[in-house]
Structure formats: structure tokens, C-alpha cells
Amino acid sequence: MTTHDLLKTTREPLVRVAGLTVDFGSVRAVDGLSFTLEAGGALAVVGESGSGKSASAYALLGLHRGTGARVGGTVEVAGTDVNAADDAGLRALRGAKAAMVFQDPLSSLDPYYPVGDQIAEVHRVHHRVSRKAARARAVEVLDRVGIPDAARRSRLRPHEFSGGMRQRALIAMALACEPQLIVADEPTTALDVTVQAQILDLLHTLRQETGMGLLLVTHDVGVAAESVDDVLVMRDGREVERGPVARVLGSPREAYTKELLAAVPRVETRRVVPVPSPRAEEASVPLLEAVGLRREFGRGNGKVAAVGGVSLTVHAGRTLGIVGESGSGKTTLGRMLVRLLDPTAGRLRYGGTEIGSLSEKELRPFRRELQMVFQDPVASLNPRRSVGESVADPLRAAGEGDEGRIRDRVGALLERVGLDPAHFERYPHEFSGGQRQRIGIARALAAEPKVIVCDEPVSALDVTTQAQVVALLAELQRELGIGLVFIAHDLAVVRQVSDRVAVMRGGLIVEQGSADEVYGDPRDPYTKQLLAAVPALDPGLAAARRAARKELAAA
Amino acid sequence: MTGFLVRRLGGAVLVLFALTAILYGIFYVAPGDVAQIACGPRCSPAQVAQVTEQLRLNDPLYVQYGHFLQGIVAGRDFSTGTGVEHCSAPCLGVSYQSDQQVTQLILAKLPVTGSLVIGAFAGWLLLGVGTGVLSAWRRGRLTERVLTWLTLAGAATPVFVIGLLLIIVFCSTLQWLPAPSYVPFAEDPEQWAWGLLLPWVSLALIESAKYARLTRSAMLETLAEDHVRTFRAYGVGERAIIGRHALRGAVAPVIALSALDFGTMFGGAVLTESLFGIPGIGRELVHAVKVVDLPVVVGMVLVTGFFVVLANALADVLYALADRRVVLS
Numbered sequence: 001m002t003t004h005d006l007l008k009t010t011r012e013p014l015v016r017v018a019g020l021t022v023d024f025g026s027v028r029a030v031d032g033l034s035f036t037l038e039a040g041g042a043l044a045v046v047g048e049s050g051s052g053k054s055a056s057a058y059a060l061l062g063l064h065r066g067t068g069a070r071v072g073g074t075v076e077v078a079g080t081d082v083n084a085a086d087d088a089g090l091r092a093l094r095g096a097k098a099a100m101v102f103q104d105p106l107s108s109l110d111p112y113y114p115v116g117d118q119i120a121e122v123h124r125v126h127h128r129v130s131r132k133a134a135r136a137r138a139v140e141v142l143d144r145v146g147i148p149d150a151a152r153r154s155r156l157r158p159h160e161f162s163g164g165m166r167q168r169a170l171i172a173m174a175l176a177c178e179p180q181l182i183v184a185d186e187p188t189t190a191l192d193v194t195v196q197a198q199i200l201d202l203l204h205t206l207r208q209e210t211g212m213g214l215l216l217v218t219h220d221v222g223v224a225a226e227s228v229d230d231v232l233v234m235r236d237g238r239e240v241e242r243g244p245v246a247r248v249l250g251s252p253r254e255a256y257t258k259e260l261l262a263a264v265p266r267v268e269t270r271r272v273v274p275v276p277s278p279r280a281e282e283a284s285v286p287l288l289e290a291v292g293l294r295r296e297f298g299r300g301n302g303k304v305a306a307v308g309g310v311s312l313t314v315h316a317g318r319t320l321g322i323v324g325e326s327g328s329g330k331t332t333l334g335r336m337l338v339r340l341l342d343p344t345a346g347r348l349r350y351g352g353t354e355i356g357s358l359s360e361k362e363l364r365p366f367r368r369e370l371q372m373v374f375q376d377p378v379a380s381l382n383p384r385r386s387v388g389e390s391v392a393d394p395l396r397a398a399g400e401g402d403e404g405r406i407r408d409r410v411g412a413l414l415e416r417v418g419l420d421p422a423h424f425e426r427y428p429h430e431f432s433g434g435q436r437q438r439i440g441i442a443r444a445l446a447a448e449p450k451v452i453v454c455d456e457p458v459s460a461l462d463v464t465t466q467a468q469v470v471a472l473l474a475e476l477q478r479e480l481g482i483g484l485v486f487i488a489h490d491l492a493v494v495r496q497v498s499d500r501v502a503v504m505r506g507g508l509i510v511e512q513g514s515a516d517e518v519y520g521d522p523r524d525p526y527t528k529q530l531l532a533a534v535p536a537l538d539p540g541l542a543a544a545r546r547a548a549r550k551e552l553a554a555a
Numbered sequence: 556m557t558g559f560l561v562r563r564l565g566g567a568v569l570v571l572f573a574l575t576a577i578l579y580g581i582f583y584v585a586p587g588d589v590a591q592i593a594c595g596p597r598c599s600p601a602q603v604a605q606v607t608e609q610l611r612l613n614d615p616l617y618v619q620y621g622h623f624l625q626g627i628v629a630g631r632d633f634s635t636g637t638g639v640e641h642c643s644a645p646c647l648g649v650s651y652q653s654d655q656q657v658t659q660l661i662l663a664k665l666p667v668t669g670s671l672v673i674g675a676f677a678g679w680l681l682l683g684v685g686t687g688v689l690s691a692w693r694r695g696r697l698t699e700r701v702l703t704w705l706t707l708a709g710a711a712t713p714v715f716v717i718g719l720l721l722i723i724v725f726c727s728t729l730q731w732l733p734a735p736s737y738v739p740f741a742e743d744p745e746q747w748a749w750g751l752l753l754p755w756v757s758l759a760l761i762e763s764a765k766y767a768r769l770t771r772s773a774m775l776e777t778l779a780e781d782h783v784r785t786f787r788a789y790g791v792g793e794r795a796i797i798g799r800h801a802l803r804g805a806v807a808p809v810i811a812l813s814a815l816d817f818g819t820m821f822g823g824a825v826l827t828e829s830l831f832g833i834p835g836i837g838r839e840l841v842h843a844v845k846v847v848d849l850p851v852v853v854g855m856v857l858v859t860g861f862f863v864v865l866a867n868a869l870a871d872v873l874y875a876l877a878d879r880r881v882v883l884s
Contacts, residue, residue, distance in 0.1 A: 049722045061788055095789035102788075107781035111880060121799075122789040157882045173789065 007322065012079065014039040014181055014213045015060065020054045022064060022237075029055040031237035039180065042207060042214040044245070047234035048260070056234070057183050057217045061525055062090045062099055082244075096126040099174035101200035101325035103186040105166030107157040109458050113224035116154025122554070123176045138406045145202060152480035163326070164195035171202065181213040188223060192489060197436035197533035197549055200226045219462065221373040222535030223247055226542045233257050245541050251463030262464040263325070265470075267534045271515060282296060286313035287347075287483040288451050293346035293356070295332050306332040308507035309346065314451055319484040321515065323491055323530070329507035332488045334453045338370040345440050351450070352455065366445035368398055374455035377436030381428040387439045388414075388424030393489060394447035401444070413442040417472060436463035441472065445480075453485040455519070458493060471498055491534050495519050503527050560868065567864035574777030574860050575853055576620065582849045584615050592847055593651040599823040607632055611649065623648060623853070647857065648850030650843075657854035661836070663859070667737055668835035670747065671754055671827065674814070680757030684809060687761065687770025690847060692797050694775065702767070710764035718830045725753065735831040737806045754831045757826065762816060769812060770805050776806030806877050818863030822855060 015037040025282050030052040037043050047053040058064055062082045064071050075082040079099040080089060090519040094100075102108040110118055120134035120143060127134070135154070142150035147167040158166055167187060183201070188196035204227060207214055218224055224231055224245065231248045233240040233256070239333055241254040252258045254383030263402045295307040307329040314320050314337075333339040336348070341354060348356030355366055371394075374380035381390050391410045400406055417438040428436055437457060444452050456474065458466040474497065488494050494501060495515055502512040502525065511524040522528045532549050536542040582871040591598065598606070607613060611622070625631055626646035633640045633649050642649060645655035686706060687825060687861055690699040709717075724733045735753045738746040778801050825837035836855055843851035876882045 062566075063784070063788055091790035091792065092788070093793075094787075100785075100788040101784060102781065104781060108799050110782040110784045110803070112788070112800075112878060121795070123784070125790050125792070158878050170785075173785075223722075249640065 002213045005539060006083045013395065013455050014035060014041070014078060015215065017056075017060075017074070018077040020056060020068075020075060021072040023070040023072075024055075024068075029069075029237055030059070032239070033234075033239060035232055036244065037181075037213055037215060037241070038539050039077055040207075040211045040213055041230070042216065042228040043232060044216040044218060044228040044233050045234055046218060046221055046260075048219060048226050048464065053219075053234050054235035055237075057100075057215065058184050060181075060183055060215065061098055063100075065090065091125070093533055095122055095174075095179065096177045097179055098181040098183060099177065099179040099541045101167075101170050101174050101182060101184040101187045104189055104190050105163060105170050106158060106190075107239065108170055109166060114155045115161065119154075119169070119173045119176050119304075121171055129542075136543045137176060138172070141175045142169065144175060145169070145172045145206075147172070150303065156218050157293070157366055163191055163432065164198060167191060167195075167199050168202065169301055171199070171206070173462050175206070175210075178210070179212060181215065182368065183215045183217070186219065187216070189218070190221070193491065194325065194533040196223070196362040196530060196535070197545075200535070201546060201549065203227060211512065221249065221261060221463075222537055222542075225537050225539050226535045226546070227362065228546075233260065249539070259464065260380075261537070263467040264537060265463070265466070266537065267492040267495055267519065268403045269495060269496065270490070287316045289312040289347075289349045289433075290337065291347045291349075293336055293348060294344050295336055295341060296344045300547050301487075305344075305507055307336065310504075310507075310509050312502055312509065312512065314483040316450070316484055317481040319477065319486050321494035321501040322485060322487045322504060323489065323494045323501060324504030325489060325530075327506075328504040330487045330504050331455055332507075333504070334372070334455045337485060338372050338451070338453050339366075340372065361372035368394060369450040371439075371444035371447055371452045372458050373440050373452060373454040376460055377433060378438050380440055383428050386400045386425050387429055387431070388426075390428075391443045391446055394443060398447060408519055409446070410442075413446055414439075416445065416476075418468075432465075433461050434469060436473065437461060437465075437469050441476070445476065447484060451483045451485070453487070455487045456489065457486070459488060459490065466493065473497065476541060477516065490518075491530060503530070560872070563868045563871070567843065567868065569859050570864060571857055572624075575623070575857060578853045578856055579616065579620050579623070579849075582736035582847065582852070586745055588801075589651065589847055589849070592800055620834035623850075636701070648852035650848055652843075652846055652851075653850050654876040655848045660839070660851065661854055661858055664834065665841055666739065667833060668821055668837065670737070670740060670751055670829070671758070671824055671833055672817065672834060674748075674822070675758035675824075675827075676757040676817055678755050679762035679816075680813065682759055682807075683766025684770045684805075687805070688766065688774060688802060690771045690795065691774035691778065691801065692793070693869045706767040709760050710768075711760065714761050714826045715756055715830050717760055718753065718827065721753050722831075735833070737833045737835075749764065751833075752834060754827050758820075758827050763810065765816075766809060769808055770849050771807050773805035774801045777801040780804070786881060804875075810870050810873050810877065814866040815863070820865040821862045822859030 011037040018034045018038070020030055020033040021028065033052070033056055035043065035344070036218070045053045056226045059071055059075055060077055060082065062085065063462060073083070080097065082093065085093065091517070109115065115204045116135060116138040119138035120131065121139050123129070123134045124131070137404050139151050140153050142154050147153050147165055148169055158169070173242060188199050191199060202381065203214065208214070214228065215409065216224060216227055227279065228245055230243065231245045232242040233248065233254070233255055241248055241257045248257065249261065252261060257423055270414060291311045293307060294305060296303055296305045298304055306463060310333055322330050322333065332341060334342050339348070343356050346356065347354060348371065351367060353366070355363060380388065388407070388410050392406050393411055395406050395409060410424060412423045414423060414517065419435060419438055428439070431439065457473070458469050461469060473484065476482065486494060486497050498515045500513065501515045501518045502509045503518065503526065504505070504510070505526050511518055511522065511527045517529060519531065522531060529552055530554055531544055588603070588610055590603050593610065594603050594606045596625060611619065622631060626642060626648060628644060628646070630644040630646050633642060642658070643657050645658060647661070649656055650660065653679055685703055691704040693699045722735065726734050732752060733749060738749045738750050740747045783796055783800055785845040786800060792822055822836055822840055824835065827833070828838045836858070840852065840855045843855065
């Protein structure tokens with residue numbers, strides 16, 4: 001390296017993007033984006049789905065090459081002109097100078113090879129070292145990202161890792177060649193909140209210690225506030241606002257940024273929608289009551305209790321929030337409450353009838369009154385049937401045979417959830433995520449239920465859409481007096497919608513009480529841990545929470 | 556693993572028993588007087604009656620079937636008209652036509668068909684998977700289009716057309732090869748290989764088309780997966796991505812199809828055997844069906860079924876070895 005080169009690399013920013021455009025066919029995903037990132041700096045690109053944030057990140061490593069997407073503008077990363085570089089030049093950049101951490105840690109690793117071998121393979125692409133030395137390097141970086149017993153674990157395959165460990169392994173892969181830049185595309189979206197906090201803390205520490213730059217792509221403003229110096233808000237492929245994180249999140253200038261921030265559910269915020277006080281008899285007699293509800297899966301030695309004895313009540317016009325991390329048994333519990341799953345033990349009373357042990361035939365009259373809204377609005381609607389037909393299913397199941405009446409009723413339902421009744425004949429793929437979830441809600445309403453169990457109803461949606469769906473549920477509840485069970489992993493969303501909250505862990509409720517009690521004065525250490533892990537929107541508060549997490553971890 | 560194999564083989568035995576029972580049923584109601592056929596067209600009614608007695612064809616179906624099962628487990632005796640012949644377990648009965656023991660007959664034919672199937676199997680795996688990998692690698696280019704065209708042509712051509720073409724070109728016109736024939740391996744390994752070369756090649760050409768299509772689509776599927784994107788994003792070259800990561804994902808469906816083909820080929824390579832004059836199981840089976848030689852048919856179907864079941868159990872084990880996420884249970 002000559003003195004001239006040296007001067008150039010020290011002066012040039014680590015990343016320089018100017019007038020970047022990415023086109024997929026006739027769709028312009030990124031439309032004239034420009035920004036720079038200094039060596040060692042951290043920038044978050046924040047936006048909702050379809051804003052072009054991931055497409056921009058991919059362009060940094062030239063990952064659009066060979067996919068049919070057209071890329072324009074200039075992208076320079078660590079001295080490499082990405083759009084002009086040949087394939088060999090691009091390979092020399094990827095992994096060695098700039099490394100990418102992908103979103104889904106399970107699918108982003110090869111299922112057939114041990115994790116250590118995969119990291120070693122990447123290391124050997126960029127360094128002429130022996131297999132043994134590369135393996136040793138893999139163990140070193142796995143240890144570095146906090147995987148306990150790294151030498152042994154490096155011989156395991158991805159499916160033998162937990163979600164958090166897989167994400168750590170991906171970060172270890174990124175570290176393997178000591179890059180100057182890490183591009184992280186939604187690195188914590190698939191993770192539980194406590195694990196997310198650990199990963200963000202890890203990225204933070206690594207940055208401090210290695211001095212590498214970070215470009216973080218996320219839909220979650222809270223995640224950005226925790227991790228970066230600067231924020232770039234994107235919408236429709238363009239920059240909306242860019243600046244230091246405290247300024248952009250603290251006093252946003254643009255209307256869209258304000259709207260986005262307002263839609264982010266905050267764990268500090270109490271339930272916003274006022275609920276009329278229910279009549280005395282409604283409050284005293286629960287609609288649905290579970291006592292010692294238990295569900296086991298498997299046989300013999302493989303038997304696992306997904307829910308290990310849970311008692312709760314659901315009242316008309318009220319919302320019970322159930323919050324917990326993956327594997328806590330909250331979905332199993334939700335499905336038992338509407339008898340989609342049979343309880344192994346325990347009692348389930350609905351309106352004075354014991355329904356926990358009823359046969360399918362005896363249960364039929366109760367089916368329509370107990371409905372469910374599912375997480376994935378794409379997967380829970382049949383793609384080959386029109387949405388009107390899907391919404392009409394519960395009506396037909398209830399014995400309605402008159403086509404005219406069905407159409408009228410479906411039209412009214414679609415209108416009720418904020419859709420155009422004329423959309424009866426349309427198919428699910430023609431709707432956005434939020435609209436599809438509205439269709440799911442309309443279908444649940446069709447049977448005129450008394451209780452609706454919503455299993456992660458908004459976790460697949462953008463924050464602005466999330467807020468709309470949550471508002472719709474509250475409105476319907478107020479009008480129709482439905483008892484809601486709201487299952488979610490997002491503590492802030494649960495607080496927004498719930499009167500009472502139950503915190504689940506390992507198939508048991510560890511804490512239950514009014515929303516204000518549980519959030520304002522948590523008793524159980526696990527609840528405290530969960531609340532400390534929630535990303536804060538204010539960078540100052542984020543730093544305080546990070547310190548609190550360290551304390552909790554040390555205790 | 557051992558438990559899995561034991562359960563799997565137990566299931567296989569049940570399947571094979573069901574198979575024999577069904578075959579007995581079918582042949583019992585099939586038209587034609589078995590004794591008349593066995594005895595020959597010039598037999599007098601008295602002789603036919605004697606044969607009927609000898610073959611115990613007057614016994615009810617379940618008694619005959621019971622005898623058959625007894626033979627497999629413990630062996631049984633047959634009257635040959637002049638004396639008694641013992642057929643030791645596993646006895647699959649005696650041919651109505653040739654008075655040969657079916658077990659001996661199959662044991663004589665098995666190495667012939669085995670030689671044909673194993674060689675062809677290796678050929679079509681190499682050719683098919685190789686072509687599939689190449690066309691996935693060169694997707695969208697001329698190489699792929701040519702290969703696609705060739706494999707489609709291969710899949711659409713009957714074996715006797717390819718076989719005849721090969722014989723005409725290599726044996727008659729060019730005279731590079733001797734006419735196909737079967738020489739036992741133990742007798743002369745070189746002659747064995749030369750004699751089977753054309754049957755191997757023609758079977759492999761036809762079967763490989765399927766494998767090429769399957770490998771190609773499985774590879775393309777894997778190439779679109781997230782973990783392949785990861786390795787691309789880390790600068791891993793296309794050759795390593797194809798060879799290490801994408802091919803690994805294509806292994807499972809290839810194993811599944813191989814198991815089915817390998818097993819069925821033992822009884823199903825009739826056309827190839829007939830065309831090339833190879834005295835294997837397939838040819839013998841067709842003959843036996845024609846002359847309603849029940850013991851031979853049942854025995855051969857049983858052996859074919861045995862190979863199908865065995866190959867599939869083996870495939871499940873290979874599956875679990877290839878993909879550690881698979882748990883045998």
C-alpha cells in the first residue's frame with residue numbers, strides 16, 4: 001500500500017452512496033438514495049416494509065448482481081466501487097471488508113454442515129490458511145460472540161442451536177475476517193425481546209472494541225435507538241430524514257417521521273382507548289374461566305408439558321393480555337381456550353358449561369361463540385378462494401344457505417373492519433398485510449362470537465398498520481362487548497390493549513394482574529427482565545436500560 | 556437405529572405376506588385350467604386328473620396358501636409322480652411347468668438381473684445427477700437448453716428404440732462391441748462387462764433423464780435459499796456454492812427416487828432383458844405369467860417386493876445420514 005493509498009483510505013468515508021437506484025422490473029425500490037458512513041460509525045436505516053431499506057443494504061455488497069434487479073448510482077465501500085467491480089473484486093469485498101448479518105438465523109445457515117465448518121469455509125475464502133487454522137479461528141470468533149463451550153458447539157449443526165445462538169453464530173461469521181463494516185439486515189427481528197437485547201448489546205460491545213462500522217437495517221425504531229449514532233428514515237425508496245439519532249427520534253422534523261414515531265407502541269404508555277365500565281354482573285361472572293389447564297405433547301420419555309396448569313378468566317368487554325417469549329406456551333394456551341386443542345387436564349368453563357371435556361359434537365353449539373384470529377394473515381387465508389368466500393365460511397358452517405343474505409352479511413362485515421364491501425371477489429394476494437389481518441378479523445366476527453382469541457395478531461405488521469388494527473380491535477370490543485384474549489410477545493402492544501395481563505414462561509403464568517400493576521410494579525424477576533429488555537426510543541434511556549440489564553445479568 | 560430397522564423389516568414382512576395373498580387370490584380366479592396347462596395339450600382327462608391330484612389343486616384356496624407359507628418357513632415335500640422330492644426352507648414351491656424348485660430358479664436368475672441393475676444404476680446416477688448439476692449451474696444459458704432438450708428426448712424414447720440403435724451402430728455398423736450377451740462374472744469378468752455394456756448404457760440413458768430433471772429442480776430450489784445467499788454474501792465462489800451447498804440439498808429427493816427405481820428394476824427390466832437376450836428375472840416372470848405358472852410368479856413378485864422394501868428402508872437410513880435433522884422413528 002503506497003502513502004497515497006493510505007491517505008486516501010483514511011480520508012475517504014467507509015461507505016459512500018450517491019444517487020443509488022434499484023429497480024425490480026418496473027418497480028423502483030430505491031430512488032436516488034445518498035449517504036456516507038465514516039469509519040467506525042453506526043447508521044441505522046429505518047423504514048416500514050417496502051421502503052427499500054433492505055434493497056439499499058444489499059446494494060452495499062453488490063448482492064443484486066445476477067438477480068435481475070437493475071442498480072444505478074455510485075456505491076463505494078471500503079475503497080471498492082461496488083457497481084463497477086468485477087466478480088473477483090466483489091468477492092474480495094464480501095466478507096473480508098464488509099460482512100452481512102442476515103435476518104433469519106435459521107435459514108441463513110446451511111442446515112447440512114456444522115456451524116464451525118461454515119465459518120471456517122468463509123475464513124478460508126479470504127485467507128490462505130490451513131483447514132485446522134480456519135477451524136481454530138471459527139472457535140475463536142464463536143467464543144468472542146459469547147457462545148459458551150465454543151469448541152464443542154462449533155461441531156453442532158444450526159438446528160441444534162437456539163435462535164439467539166444462531167444469530168450469534170452469524171455475527172461470528174461476520175467477524176471471522178475482521179471486516180471494516182458490518183451490514184446487519186433486521187438482525188433481531190426473529191428473536192425474543194430478551195435475546196434481542198443480548199444481541200444488540202453484543203453488537204454494541206464489538207463496535208467499541210474493534211472499531212468497525214455498522215449499518216443497521218431495521219423496521220423497529222427502538223432497535224435503532226439502542227445501537228447507532230445516526231438514523232436515516234426511508235419511505236418509498238427515498239430518504240425522509242437523516243441526522244443524529246437523539247435529534248431524529250427526539251425532535252423529528254418531517255411529518256412521516258412523527259407519524260412513524262407516534263405509531264410505535266411504548267411500554268410506558270398506558271391503555272389509551274377508554275373502556276366503559278362494564279355492568280356489575282358482567283364484571284363478576286367471567287365469560288370464560290380456565291382452572292389448572294394443562295396440555296402435554298409427545299409420549300413416554302419425550303413427553304413435554306407445553307402448558308403446565310394455568311388458571312385465568314376472560315370477562316365480557318375486557319381484554320386479557322398474555323405475554324411471553326417463544327416456547328412459553330402462550331399459543332398452546334390460546335388454542336385450548338377456543339378448544340382447537342384438547343386440554344390434557346384442567347377445567348374450562350364457558351358461560352356456566354364445562355367445555356373442556358366436551359366431544360366435538362357436543363361442542364358444536366359453542367364453536368361459533370369462541371373464535372380465533374391468527375398471526376400470519378397470509379397463511380391463514382386460502383389463497384385460491386376469494387376473501388368473501390373465506391369470510392362467509394363461518395356463516396355457512398352455522399347453516400346459513402341463502403346466498404343473498406350471505407353476501408349482504410359479508411359485505412357488512414368487510415365494511416365493519418374498514419374494507420370496501422365490493423372486494424368480495426378479490427383474492428388474498430391483492431391485499432396488504434394490514435388489510436389481510438382485517439379480513440381475518442371479519443371472518444372471526446362473522447360467527448358473532450362472545451370471545452375472540454387473537455394470537456400475535458399484529459406481529460407481522462408495520463407499526464403504523466399495527467396501530468390501526470389495534471384500534472379496530474378496541475373499537476369492536478367496545479361496540480360488541482366481546483371478551484378478548486390478546487396473545488403477543490411485544491410487551492408494549494400488550495400494554496396498549498389489555499386490562500389484565502398474564503406473563504407466561506415455561507408453560508406457567510409467572511405473574512398476573514392489572515396492566516398497570518404488572519408494568520408499573522413488576523413482582524416477578526422474569527417480568528423485570530422482560531421489561532428491562534424492551535428497546536427504548538430515547539437513546540439516553542436506552543443506555544440506562546443497557547446498564548440495568550448488565551446489573552440484572554450480574555445479579 | 557437398530558430399533559428402526561427391526562420395525563421397518565417387520566413391516567416389510569407384513570407387506571410381502573399381503574402381496575402373496577393377493578397374488579394367490581388373483582390366480583385362483585384367473586381363467587384356464589392349471590392342471591391342463593401344466594400337463595400339456597395332449598394329456599388325457601385321466602392324466603389331467605392325476606396332475607390335479609399331484610399339484611393338490613383340489614384343495615381349497617386357504618389350504619394351498621397355508622402349504623405355501625409352510626414351505627417358506629419350514630420347507631415341504633412334493634410328489635413328482637414317481638417319488639417325493641424335498642424342498643427345503645425357504646421353499647417358494649415348484650414350477651408347474653419345469654418341475655424346478657422356484658427358489659433355485661430365482662437364485663439362478665438373480666445374479667443376472669443383479670448385474671444388469673447395479674451397473675445401470677451406477678450409470679444413471681452419475682449421468683443424471685451430473686447433467687442435473689450442470690444444467691442448474693448453467694441455468695438460462697445454451698448449455699442448459701441443450702441438456703434440457705436431450706434429457707426430455709431421453710425420457711420420451713422407449714428403451715427398445717435406444718437399445719436397437721446402439722446395437723445397430725456399435726455391434727453391426729462399427730463392430731466395436733460384441734453382440735450383447737450374459738457371461739457370469741465368476742467365469743470371465745471382462746466378458747461380463749463387455750457383454751452388459753450396451754444394456755447398461757441404454758437403461759442408464761433412459762433412467763438418467765428423470766434424475767437430471769429432479770436434480771436440476773432440487774438444486775435450483777436450494778440455490779434460491781437463504782443460506783446460499785449467505786455464502787454468496789461472504790465471497791464464496793460459485794463452484795463451492797454449487798458443489799458444497801446446493802448439491803447437498805438435492806441429495807434427499809435423489810435418494811428417495813433411487814430407492815424406488817432400484818427395487819422395481821429387479822422385476823421390471825423386462826424390455827431391456829428381452830431386447831438384449833439377458834436371461835434375467837423380468838423375462839422369466841413374463842413367461843411364467845403367460846403360462847399361469849403360479850409358484851414362479853408368486854416367488855418372483857415376492858423377491859422383487861423384497862428388494863423394493865429393502866431399498867426403501869436403506870434410503871431412510873441414508874436420508875438420516877445425509878440430513879442430521881431427520882430422526883428415525
